[in-house]
Amino acid sequence: MARATGPSFKRRDFLKTAITGAVSLAAPATSVNAQQNEPAARRVPTAPPAPEADPPPEPAGLTLQRSGSDFMTDVIKSLPFEYICANPGDKFRALQESLTGPYGGNTSPEWITCLHEDTSVGMAHGFAKMEGTPLCVFAHGTVGLQHAAMAIYNAYCDRIPIFLVVGNSLDISDNHSVQDAAAMVRDFIRWDDAPVSLRRFAESAIRAYKTALTPPMMPVLLVADSELQERPMPPGREPPIPKLTRAQPPQGDSASLAEAARLLVAAENPVIVVDKYARTQAGVDHLVRLAELLQAPIVDQAGRMNFPAQHPLNHSFVRPGATGNADVVLGLEVSSLYRTVQATRRQSATSISICSDGLLTKGNYQDTGRFQSVDLDIAADAETSLPPLIEAVEHRITADRKALFEARGRTLAAAQQKAFEQARIDATYAWDATPISTGRLSAEIWEAVKNEDWSFVSYIMHFSWWPLRTWPIEKRYHFNGGTGGNGMGYNAPAALGAALANRKHGRFTVNVQGDGDLMYAPGVLWTAAHHRIPILNVMHNNRAYHQELMHLQRMACRHSRGLDEVGIGVRIENPDIDYAKMAASMGVYAEGPITNPKDIGPALKRAVAVVKRGEPALVDVVSQPR
Amino acid sequence: MWCRNPDKEEPVGRNFLSRKPPAADSAAAGLDRGLRSYRRFRAMVLLLISVSIAPPTAQSRNPGAAAADAGAPESVVGNADNGKRLFVRDGCYECHGIEGQGAVGIGPRLAPDPISLRALTNYLRKPAGVMPPYSAAILPDQEAADIHAYLKARPRPAGIDRIPTFKNPRRDP
Numbered sequence: 171m172a173r174a175t176g177p178s179f180k181r182r183d184f185l186k187t188a189i190t191g192a193v194s195l196a197a198p199a200t201s202v203n204a205q206q207n208e209p210a211a212r213r214v215p216t217a218p219p220a221p222e223a224d225p226p227p228e229p230a231g232l233t234l235q236r237s238g239s240d241f242m243t244d245v246i247k248s249l250p251f252e253y254i255c256a257n258p259g260d261k262f263r264a265l266q267e268s269l270t271g272p273y274g275g276n277t278s279p280e281w282i283t284c285l286h287e288d289t290s291v292g293m294a295h296g297f298a299k300m301e302g303t304p305l306c307v308f309a310h311g312t313v314g315l316q317h318a319a320m321a322i323y324n325a326y327c328d329r330i331p332i333f334l335v336v337g338n339s340l341d342i343s344d345n346h347s348v349q350d351a352a353a354m355v356r357d358f359i360r361w362d363d364a365p366v367s368l369r370r371f372a373e374s375a376i377r378a379y380k381t382a383l384t385p386p387m388m389p390v391l392l393v394a395d396s397e398l399q400e401r402p403m404p405p406g407r408e409p410p411i412p413k414l415t416r417a418q419p420p421q422g423d424s425a426s427l428a429e430a431a432r433l434l435v436a437a438e439n440p441v442i443v444v445d446k447y448a449r450t451q452a453g454v455d456h457l458v459r460l461a462e463l464l465q466a467p468i469v470d471q472a473g474r475m476n477f478p479a480q481h482p483l484n485h486s487f488v489r490p491g492a493t494g495n496a497d498v499v500l501g502l503e504v505s506s507l508y509r510t511v512q513a514t515r516r517q518s519a520t521s522i523s524i525c526s527d528g529l530l531t532k533g534n535y536q537d538t539g540r541f542q543s544v545d546l547d548i549a550a551d552a553e554t555s556l557p558p559l560i561e562a563v564e565h566r567i568t569a570d571r572k573a574l575f576e577a578r579g580r581t582l583a584a585a586q587q588k589a590f591e592q593a594r595i596d597a598t599y600a601w602d603a604t605p606i607s608t609g610r611l612s613a614e615i616w617e618a619v620k621n622e623d624w625s626f627v628s629y630i631m632h633f634s635w636w637p638l639r640t641w642p643i644e645k646r647y648h649f650n651g652g653t654g655g656n657g658m659g660y661n662a663p664a665a666l667g668a669a670l671a672n673r674k675h676g677r678f679t680v681n682v683q684g685d686g687d688l689m690y691a692p693g694v695l696w697t698a699a700h701h702r703i704p705i706l707n708v709m710h711n712n713r714a715y716h717q718e719l720m721h722l723q724r725m726a727c728r729h730s731r732g733l734d735e736v737g738i739g740v741r742i743e744n745p746d747i748d749y750a751k752m753a754a755s756m757g758v759y760a761e762g763p764i765t766n767p768k769d770i771g772p773a774l775k776r777a778v779a780v781v782k783r784g785e786p787a788l789v790d791v792v793s794q795p796r
Numbered sequence: 797m798w799c800r801n802p803d804k805e806e807p808v809g810r811n812f813l814s815r816k817p818p819a820a821d822s823a824a825a826g827l828d829r830g831l832r833s834y835r836r837f838r839a840m841v842l843l844l845i846s847v848s849i850a851p852p853t854a855q856s857r858n859p860g861a862a863a864a865d866a867g868a869p870e871s872v873v874g875n876a877d878n879g880k881r882l883f884v885r886d887g888c889y890e891c892h893g894i895e896g897q898g899a900v901g902i903g904p905r906l907a908p909d910p911i912s913l914r915a916l917t918n919y920l921r922k923p924a925g926v927m928p929p930y931s932a933a934i935l936p937d938q939e940a941a942d943i944h945a946y947l948k949a950r951p952r953p954a955g956i957d958r959i960p961t962f963k964n965p966r967r968d969p
Contacts, residue, residue, distance in 0.1 A: 487900075594962050598953040599897035599905065607893065617961040634900045716890060720902075723887040727928030733886050795890050796899035 238368055239264035239399040241408055243274045245372045248411050249379050251279035251306045251333070253297070253670065255290035259310030261337025261346060264399035266308070279306055282670070282701055284663075285693030287314045291321030291389075292663025293670065293697075294332045296627065299474070299650050301671035302449055304331040304382055311338030311351035311393060319355055320657045325389050326358035327537040328473070328654025329446050329503075329526070331382035332389040338364070339396040352391045357534040360386075364393035369409035371398065376412045384417040385526035385551040419551035422524055424562075426548045427555060430500065430522045431562035433546065435571055437498035437520075439578075440466040441485075443510050444552075446473035447503040451646040453553040454478070457502070460560050463567065465579030467492040471504065472630065472638060475649035479638050480590060482583030487593065487639050492582075501525060502552040506539025520545050524552040524559075537655065593639040606767045606793045608710065612636030614767075615680060615708055618774035622678035622782075627668035629653050629661045632717070633682050633710055634796045647677060658715075659690030662707075666698050669705035669786075678781060679705045683788075685742055685749065686715045692752060698786035699757030706781045708774070709749050709790040711763065714741045716795040753788040762790025872913070872941040879946025882939050886930070896947050903927070907950035916944050 242265055246254075258266060270276045284290040287309045294305035309318050315336050325332050338351045352362035361381045365371040371394070378390040422430075434440050442461060448454045457477050461468050467485035468477045469492060477484055485492045493499070493513045501507045501523040511521050521544045528549025530538065548555065567575070597609035612633065626637050627650040643649050650668050653660040665681035672679045688694075688709070698705055714737070722736040746763070753760035759780040761773045770791060777787035883889055883896070891903025898905030910916060917940045920930040930940075956962040 594956050595953070596898070596900075596905075598956055598959060598962070600893055600895035601954050601959070603893075603895050603897075605894060607895070607897065608899070609897070613959070613961045634902075639900070719887070720890050723890060724926075724928040727930055727934060730931050730933050732934055736887060794894050796893070796902050 234402040236403045236405065237264055237268070237399065238401045238403050239268040240273055241368050241403055242371055242394060242399060243268040244408075245375045245411055246306060246335075247274065247278060249306075249333070249375065249414060250303060252303070253282045254279045254306040254308055255282045255284050255293045255667075256308035257284050257287065257290065257314075259308065259314050259337050261310050261339055261396045262308055262335065262394055262399065263337075264396070265335070265337070265394055282697065284697055286691040287318035288321045288659055289663040289666075289691045289694050289697065291318045291325065291332060291334075292660055292691075292694075293667035295321065295325045295328065295330050295654075295660070296650060296664030296667030296669075297671045298325075298330050298332060298667075299328070299664075300625070300627070300647060300668040304333045304379070305667070306333045306335060309334065309336050310346065311336040312346050312348050315351060315354060320655075320659065321663070322355050322389050323358045323535070324653050324655040324657045324660050326532075326654070327535075328652070329385070329387050330389070330654065331387040333379060333382060334359070334389055334391040335394050336391060337396055337399070338393050341397050351393050355389075355391065357532060358388070360388040360390050362391040362393070364395070366395065366398070367409075368398065368403070372409055372411045376414050379414060380417055385419050385554075386530050419554040420526065420529065420549070421558065422548040422550040422555035424558065426546060427559045428562045430524075430546055430548070430559060431566050433498050433520055433522060434464055434466070434500060435563060435566040437466075437496075439492070439495045440464055440498040440500065441469060441492045441496040441510075441519075442466050442500045442502065443469045443471065443493075443504050443507070444473075444476040444502045445471040445504045446651070447552050448474045448476045448646060449553055453556070454646050456553070456556040456560060460556060460563065462579075463560065463563050463575075465575035465582065466500075467582050469493060469510075470638075472635075472649075472652060473503070473654075474651040475643060475646050476502075479641065479643035479649075480586075482586045483579070484586060485582065485589075487635070488585050488589040498522065501544075502556075503527075505537065506542055507544055508540040508542040511542055522546040522548070524548045524550055524555050526551045590639075593636075597636065597640060600794070602767055603794070604765055604767070604792075605712070606765070606770065606791055608634045608636060608794055608796060610767055611682075611708070611710070611770065611791055611793055612640065614770040614774060615682070616641055617771065618778050619678060619680050619706070622778070623676065624648070625650070625668065625672050625677045625679050626681075627665045627672075627679055628682040629664075629684075629687075630682075632684055632796065647672065647675075658687055661687045662694045663691065665707070666694055666703060666705060669698070669703050670701075673703060678778075681705055681707050682710050683707045685709060685711045685713060685747065688749070689742070689747070693756070695753050695758050695786070695788070696756040702784055703786060704781045704784050705786045706774075706777055707753075707758075707786065707788040709762065709788065709793075711749060711790055711792050712795045713743045713746060713792070714795070716740075719795075749788060749790040753790075758786045758788050760788040760790065762788075762792075764789065764791045872937055874913070874938075874941035874943070874945030874948075876942070876945040876949040878939075879942035879944065882935075882943050883946055886935060886939075886943075887928075888943065891927070895950050907947035908952050910944060910947040913941055913944045916940065916947075 246269065254269065268274050270281045282293065284293065290307045290309065294307050298304045309315050336351050339347045351364065356362060361378060363374040363378065365374050374392055378392050382388065382390040444457065448457065454476065458481065461483045465483065467483050470476050470484065470486045493510055494515060496514045496519045499507065499510050499514065499519045499521050501510065503525050504523065505525065505527050507521050507523055511517055511519055521542065523544045527538055528547060597613055599609065600607040601610050625647045626641065629652055630638060637643065662683055665683065669679035719736060719740045722740060723733060726733050726736050748763065750760035750762040759777065761777065764770055764773055773789050777789050780787040891899060892906050893899055896905065896907030917937060920935060920940055923929055
């Protein structure tokens, strides 16, 4: 429709035109010519409308009692989804109405309104990592999936299950239809299907859910054909919905685990490296048990909360690193042990890997890292394999070895204690600086949340790892790991997804939010306010994409061209974004920008009170790069 | 944005700060060194998410120690105020923090008590690690002296005893 513009266009004229158009469409063809010569106002019908008690009979096919989308809703509700994250799309309009309207009741799953598909997937990513169960995400099969692609890639790299449903129409050829919707993301999802019948939809949905949760976990995608959604469904002809069962995660074979135990017990300096290992608190507890049995240091690459941060055997931040002297290295869900093995003296360490990436069948994207010939490579789920490994280790430890282990443990504990104390000292440098140091910001946040049942849910590298170095991260939900693919725009929605998971447990969610990351899809703040998801967002507002700024700085120096222009394209200033105003405009309690370090504590205290009332809050702190 | 590419990763566990400065310049050697340095830079960032994540401890805060014997303008008098400006303009703060306090795995602590001007200048010219090379064309000796003066003037930290949140040594950071 052409857009009417200019001061001469009046609303009354628009209404007249619209009414005229509507009547013209409804009137018999023979009267059209006669009406064309009459003034518009006289063409408005004068007959009174039919009484409401006597509605005209509806033509056959215009309405129906039950559609394919109702059955699809039954299928989706048969799966244990708590939420659907989505923004609307015409290609799944019937399914959306069935789910959110009276038929589905908008419960189990409840619709979470997102303002960008990247947000939908990011929320599902953070939720699944925190809660251990996937969410459903709806997206348009073309443009919506294109928006969602980067976030799907992050989840793929992070080995996180997400259940994607994309609407599509094979019967209509337009710019919102696609022959093979999943093709665009097939390289970084686990499985997909485009069912052409409701029977197949039901079977594929159950299969997809099951597949997503079988290690190596990753997103799955199901196409919901729009004609299939909107077609009438005669009563009594519904296909069965298969029962959901879970595949057992692959466990390492007993002979290999026994050999791993032999190597670990015999080692003089074993090191355990972990990345995307722990899905549950039990997984954390098992790793603590294994480490304490062996008195072996843990180097945590922080893909998950794998191991208590202040445990005496946590050597992630101890220098010199434990890896250099290692004679046996055990990797748990570490995609590549290349760097670890290369770091050992003369690259001579015996390497053991328990990692579900050995079952990976994708190869286009290179997220598995550089190849390392592993001496004992066990393609299995590490968390599932740890209990039998622990048992095998227990059987092999003799009294002599135990005494040696205890002596080793004392040395390791002393080194860890020293590193921990050093981290606290490090945080005191630049304590009163402006912009505010990340060390102080971390300490102020801790002071504000330490009496809550807190859950820190941020990507942490850009925050100098402070919480992992100085906070008592002990429980699985105290930390929610990394991004997976390092795709920007992950943190804000993933943090909110984690907060959504934490809400029912009554946990206090705290998120340190980078400014550049937030601006990819700031509408996530509205979603937090709209759905009353309690989360404390503290802006690590360094007004730049600082990682890239460092890259450009290096290039400029290498080219000997000076540094005056390195900020072009990477600084987010002039004008400075007022994140507090932005958040407030979307219904989020907000304070800032804070530039005086003495103002952080009181602002956080007020924000904590808001979050404890069940609402989101944001405190904008102008802070140093790292 | 940062893209992880482990193909060019270097072994970790070797402290880049302990490496010797590169040998004599040549175009090819310079290019090769540049590429190697870039790879080291990437590897260094990868270190943050991998094996040897470590804070800027006292052990790691003397980047110029290996180069201290080389000639450097120790006699140049620096201007701390101008040094502050240059510390920001030249991007030093990106990795080392506004006060030169350092950031874990990115840039070691420089202040207070910086290394000597001679060592600092020499390291700026020929960094052995991931730091960008600051030639005299980019950062003249006088400006290096100004930055050194700024670092020298940084206050000492308050001490953890004066910060309530650090009272409990283990459970309450």
